[in-house]
Amino acid sequence: EPEVTQTPSHQVTQMGQEVILRCVPISNHLYFYWYRQILGQKVEFLVSFYNNEISEKSEIFDDQFSVERPDGSNFTLKIRSTKLEDSAMYFCASRRARGDTEAFFGQGTRLTVV
Amino acid sequence: AQSVTQPDIHITVSEGASLELRCNYSYGATPYLFWYVQSPGQGLQLLLKYFSGDTLVQGIKGFEAEFKRSQSSFNLRKPSVHWSDAAEYFCAVGSFSGGYNKLIFGAGTRLAVHP
Numbered sequence: 001e002p003e004v005t006q007t008p009s010h011q012v013t014q015m016g017q018e019v020i021l022r023c024v025p026i027s028n029h030l031y032f033y034w035y036r037q038i039l040g041q042k043v044e045f046l047v048s049f050y051n052n053e054i055s056e057k058s059e060i061f062d063d064q065f066s067v068e069r070p071d072g073s074n075f076t077l078k079i080r081s082t083k084l085e086d087s088a089m090y091f092c093a094s095r096r097a098r099g100d101t102e103a104f105f106g107q108g109t110r111l112t113v114v
Numbered sequence: 115a116q117s118v119t120q121p122d123i124h125i126t127v128s129e130g131a132s133l134e135l136r137c138n139y140s141y142g143a144t145p146y147l148f149w150y151v152q153s154p155g156q157g158l159q160l161l162l163k164y165f166s167g168d169t170l171v172q173g174i175k176g177f178e179a180e181f182k183r184s185q186s187s188f189n190l191r192k193p194s195v196h197w198s199d200a201a202e203y204f205c206a207v208g209s210f211s212g213g214y215n216k217l218i219f220g221a222g223t224r225l226a227v228h229p
Contacts, residue, residue, distance in 0.1 A: 004157070033216065043158070043204060043219040056215045091157065101146060101165060101208065103217065105158040 002026040004106035006092050012112045013082055021077045021109045023092030031095040032075045033103060034067065036060070036088040043091065049075065082113045116141045118205050120220035127195050128228045135190040135223050137179075137205030146208035147188040148217065149179055153201045161203075164188060175199070200227045 005024045013019050025032050034046040047057045049067055066078045075094075079086055089110050093103040117140045127133055139145055146165050150158040162173025169181040179190045188205060202224045206217040 035217075035219075042221040043206075043217075045216040045218065048215050058216075093158075101163060102160055104160075105150075107155070107157040 002104075004092055004094055004104050006090075006106035006109050008109060009107065010110045010112070012114060015084055015113055016081050019079050019082055019111060021079075021090050021092075021111065023075045023077075023094075023106055024073055025075055025092065025094030026096070026104055027073070029094035029096045029104075031055075031098075031103075032067075032069070033093040033095075034077045035091040035093065035105075037091065037108075038085075038088040046077075046090075079111075082111075084113050087111055087113045116207055116209050116218050118207050118218055118220035120203075120205055120223050122223045123221070124224045124226065126226040126228060129197050130194050133190075133192045133195045133199070133225070135203050135205075135225070137188045137190065137220060138186050139188060139205070139207045140186065141207050141209075145188075147179075147181060148206040148208065149173065149177070149188075149190050150204045150206060150219075151175075151201050152204065152222075158204065161190070195225075195227055197227045197229060200225055 007022045032049040035043050037043045045058050047061045048055045064080045068076050089108045091108045092106040095103045119138045121136050148163045149161040152158050161177050162171050164171045164181045172178050177192050202222045204222045205220040209216050
């Protein structure tokens with residue numbers, strides 16, 4: 001069964017360093033998302049991406065964040081200068097088409113900023 | 115603004131007992147509602163969804179949920195819980211702006227199952 005895959009499963013980085021979280025969405029999907037879940041808190045929307053551009057972003061998604069689909073298969077989230085409060089589980093999701101309602105989630109990348 | 119409330123942070127039930135997880139939403143239009151489950155170390159798996167039609171929807175793993183517009187609720191139920199159901203459960207509403215751009219999640223309910 002097709003699935004969304006995320007790498008790495010866990011990443012530890014020093015404050016101020018850049019990190020790139022990687023996702024491979026399901027191959028025929030067109031809509032892509034990043035969500036995050038700070039430990040003990042709810043899952044929060046970060047950004048949606050369609051047709052090689054951001055379609056919506058939340059207030060959390062400031063200039064430190066960027067997304068890219070560099071090669072038609074990967075979908076990445078970059079945090080330029082990590083802060084302690086960026087420590088969270090980051091989920092990638094994809095959706096096939098405009099009329100489809102189900103988003104498929106990856107297993108997440110746990111980012112720890114020290 | 116759209117929001118989802120899950121009043122119960124933790125619930126513990128005995129194996130074989132019935133289960134109901136509560137979810138209330140705030141949404142201006144007809145909501146698209148979802149329940150996801152997250153097992154330890156796993157991603158979010160869709161249990162069921164509601165868009166229109168029959169207000170009682172069936173999902174995977176024996177779960178069902180009932181949409182009640184008058185109460186703005188979408189409670190998840192299971193008649194007999196199995197130990198493998200221990201997980202965290204998230205209710206979510208789909209926010210439509212040009213075709214379902216994002217999900218808004220509740221805080222989650224952690225379910226523990228006693229043998």
